[in-house]
Amino acid sequence: MFPAVLFERLDDNKVKCNLCNHHCIIPLGKRGICGVRENQGGHLFSLVYGKIIAENVDPIEKKPLYHFLPGSLSYSIATVGCNLQCSFCQNYEISQYPRLFEGEIPGKRRSPEDIVQGAKITGCKSISYTYTEPTIFFEFALDTAKLAASQGLKNVFVSNGYMTKEAVDLIKSYLHGINVDLKSFRESFYQKICKAKLSPVLETLKYLKRCGIWVEITTLIIPGENDDPSELREMARFIKNELGAETPWHLSRFFPRFRMLDKPITPLETLQKAYYIGKEEGLYYIYIGNVPGNETEHTYCPKCQGLVIKREGFFIVENKLDADGACPFCGYRLEGVWR
Numbered sequence: 001m002f003p004a005v006l007f008e009r010l011d012d013n014k015v016k017c018n019l020c021n022h023h024c025i026i027p028l029g030k031r032g033i034c035g036v037r038e039n040q041g042g043h044l045f046s047l048v049y050g051k052i053i054a055e056n057v058d059p060i061e062k063k064p065l066y067h068f069l070p071g072s073l074s075y076s077i078a079t080v081g082c083n084l085q086c087s088f089c090q091n092y093e094i095s096q097y098p099r100l101f102e103g104e105i106p107g108k109r110r111s112p113e114d115i116v117q118g119a120k121i122t123g124c125k126s127i128s129y130t131y132t133e134p135t136i137f138f139e140f141a142l143d144t145a146k147l148a149a150s151q152g153l154k155n156v157f158v159s160n161g162y163m164t165k166e167a168v169d170l171i172k173s174y175l176h177g178i179n180v181d182l183k184s185f186r187e188s189f190y191q192k193i194c195k196a197k198l199s200p201v202l203e204t205l206k207y208l209k210r211c212g213i214w215v216e217i218t219t220l221i222i223p224g225e226n227d228d229p230s231e232l233r234e235m236a237r238f239i240k241n242e243l244g245a246e247t248p249w250h251l252s253r254f255f256p257r258f259r260m261l262d263k264p265i266t267p268l269e270t271l272q273k274a275y276y277i278g279k280e281e282g283l284y285y286i287y288i289g290n291v292p293g294n295e296t297e298h299t300y301c302p303k304c305q306g307l308v309i310k311r312e313g314f315f316i317v318e319n320k321l322d323a324d325g326a327c328p329f330c331g332y333r334l335e336g337v338w339r
């Protein structure tokens, strides 16, 4: 057990966790909604510090982050647990593990030094805190991110965006990029399908942007749940008006998973419609994901429309940008983290 950050002590030995927007009030001996933070003796502890359930070397494009050191490798780690309970979760075996297996928390013992060392010897340029929600293993992510940054590595979260501003404040100096799932633009979707709320995600997104962290958005489009054109248009408008037209929007194809087995795979036509809605609203960079070989997996210059990064799935076939992200055809500096 590792002492948790961002909690308050309350009467009757209860604690209030302020790491994510559930703000769980946890009685003595109990855990928060994420299932990996426990009140022991009136103090909050992380049960997953250094208990790594997944550890892989991935292309950064897999996160997906398309404007962040393209073509580089990212050392990717996770613990079990999640603060959301999305019925379509693509990684439910690990994200929901404590819920599915009576609170059990498996994982291999690793230190921040082990992770940084692993990243360096495998030639990774960054560490990704991913697969499950990094907020719930925040203490380990923070210690690792500090060490990684001191050794010239970058840090990336792949997140549901449910962390609080206080959590962002703790890590913002070490966090260089984040991909946030914007799962829907309807409160009812978040409440029914994810057991969470939409509005804190929108606030956190705006705050991440204000903090100068590179942000990309992913929306998994589920037939009949969040594919209504008016909802997609509202989402695209939010991204443009609140986060900026330069914020990449990844439109991802849904495959039936976990408790959502009754929905079909997203038709390509739906993804294309969403793509054109985003374009009509003025977003510069829109990518259709989980559909290999489509022409929207490449990056085009928003000024001259020249093809500047050519991809095949998660792999870069050609990158014509210079070290500062400038287009070779017109000189426009594309937005992103390029070095």
Ligand code: SF4
Pocket: 017, 018, 019, 020, 021, 022, 023, 024, 031, 032, 033, 034, 035, 037, 083, 135, 136
């Ligand atoms: S991190 Fe876990 S314990 Fe803390 S508020 Fe979120 S769900 Fe509750």
